[in-house]
Amino acid sequence: MKLMQLKNSYLKIAMTSVNKHIDNICVKANFSELEKIREFVFSYAEDYYFSEVDAQKITLAVDEACTNLMRYAHNCNFDFSICIDIFISDNEFVVQIIDEGEPFDPLSVESPDMKKYFAEFRKGGLGIHIMRSVMDNIKYQPSQPTERKNILKLTKFLPNS
């Protein structure tokens, strides 16, 4: 019996670590493509039972991540592509964003103290703060010397998980 329980819990752990690939979209690194990205992410977030509010939050986080890539990593060079993959595990909704630009770890940027931000009328830098505020987990893997491929993973726990 104990062995069975152990086996079940092992299976559960194994399952959570397996991400099932759901769909993929690749777009040019151009702000005009943001709408396409948002529609793609929002429809899958809704399919996986997120409330409208949470689906919008996930969509916003992905918009922010892609906007930053388009603005900074590619210097508005529209020949680059950004690819977005959706993965599902039994408790997570994962949006993986792959780009070919200069590596830049968004997690290296500290979230601003918003009281100071407003008092000093600062500009910019809010996208990463939004991503951190609305997602449950963010991971970044810069490209390796052999391949120009930065990977950003934005994770949100599935409802009722």
Added chain:
Amino acid sequence: MPASNKFGITKKQANGIDCFYLEGYLDAHTAPQLESAFQESIDAGNYKILVNFRDLDYISSAGLGVFMAFIEDIRNENGDIKLTSMQDKVFSVFDLLGFPMLFDIEVNEINAIEKFLSKNSNDLSK
């Protein structure tokens, strides 16, 4: 610049206030249109700006950045950017970042107009 069919701005002037009615999606692609619209008002010396969000369905930080870019200069000229009539989903983005700390966000346009007008009469009585 060709107008995006996903974002629109209509401008009206009333009581010395420049009122902007936004519709659609305000993101990094469309934010420059709002920036130009605000710049036009400032260039014309109009520092009282009301923005009605009733028909705006989406805003990202690129949109929020437009308000941050202008608010300091406009307040230095004794003006303001007052925001009104937001849908909940748009307000939640402003709220997430604490924008109500800095911006006057009113439920409806009349409240915002009254605040502008009462500030005018206060100025006159000084």
